[in-house]
Amino acid sequence: MQDDPVVTRLSSVYPELPPGERAVVRVLLDDYPFAGLGSLRSLAERAGVSPPTASRLFDRLGYDGFAAFQAAVRDGARDRSRLHEFVTRSPGTDLPAGDDPVARRPEDGSSAVRQAAGELRAGLEGTLAAVPEPLIETVAALLAAARSVWALGGPLSELAAEYLVRQLAALRPAARRVPDTASARAGTLLDLGPPDLVVAYDFRRYCPGTARFARAARVRGARLVLVTDAWMSPLAAEAEALIRLPHEAAGPIAPLAHEIAVTELLLVATAARLAPAGRLADLDALTQTL
Structure with missing residues (x-):
């Protein structure tokens, strides 16, 4: 700071x-x-x-x-990297001149792990407390009712977007991740309209590509769910449903664990609306044949 x-x-x-x-x-x-x-x-x-x-x-x-x-x-x-912030304030990272990092005391690593575990635990509790059940249910209704669901994120939050669509595809049809190339994204946008939903995970440093796709989708009438951080993505004003993780959700390095936790809640609430037992049984049967 x-x-x-x-x-x-x-x-x-x-x-x-x-x-x-x-x-x-x-x-x-x-x-x-x-x-x-x-x-x-x-x-x-x-x-x-x-x-x-x-x-x-x-x-x-x-x-x-x-x-x-x-x-x-x-x-x-x-402009500040969470990984850099964590490393520079973690125990044992400031060595006197001439010290050999290999000779660092073994307890230094354990101390860093304990610190990170404490931050994760406190942050997760704060995250779950900050996302109210009515908001989860609102987003679940959108996820269940949309003609198609397209998810995307930035360099790290794309992992949460991938997790959402992988699990959601087992619950309902037409759940996909937004492709990476400009031409493929243009093809996706071509068919988007008001019945479709875009779920964007956007955390600092905010991803310009995520913003461009989400705004283009909104122009074509698609609805937008945004999962962002305490600083709030520039897309916040354009989202129909906004999940804003508190600053405790920054995590010791990245907010990915908190993004996944919130995504789990969204999936549970969506599954309750869809009653997908038959679809999941068919999926298991097909998997056994391949």
Whole structure:
């Protein structure tokens, strides 16, 4: 966080600010970047100041309003690698000059594993608590009723998209992953319409290809379910159903475990709507013949 230019700017200007604007900066730095990603009113309330006072801070910092400040916060968040963050703060990674990594004490690795396990456990509990059952049921209804379901994600979240369609294909027909090439994606879009559903997994760093396909599908009338993070994908405003994982779901390296957990809930709720016992029995019988 200390390398983030927004944090650097907030810290450097703090001594020069009037009391009200200092209070806003304290809230931002105490809960960065999440405090800066809500509404201006909620930020002002947390700082105990009026919205105009909070707004003056961003003008003073040289941003073209609060929306421009939020864009800068999101840009900084996208540029940070979770893997790099975890490695640089994990026990035993800062070695004195001349130390041999091979000679590192064996307990260093165990300590890192315990730390990661604790973060995963706490994050998973927070994720499941943050995704209410009515939202799961809403998405399940869309997954069950759509003519076809197409899922896609970014470099890592595509694994969650693949898991969704592999399991969903056993429950219902026409569940597929969005193809990778531009020509194949164009062919997919050609046949998309209002009866179809796109499920996008989009986490920082947000994937431009995911956004392009989802927006093109929306233009053609397809519905959109978005699974994203606390920073929120640029697609958030276009989603009919939005599953926003809390910041605890970032995981020690990536949010994949949390994405899969939420996907499991979606599949369970969808299966309850489809009653797919006959289809699954046919699938098992066919598998035995091949």
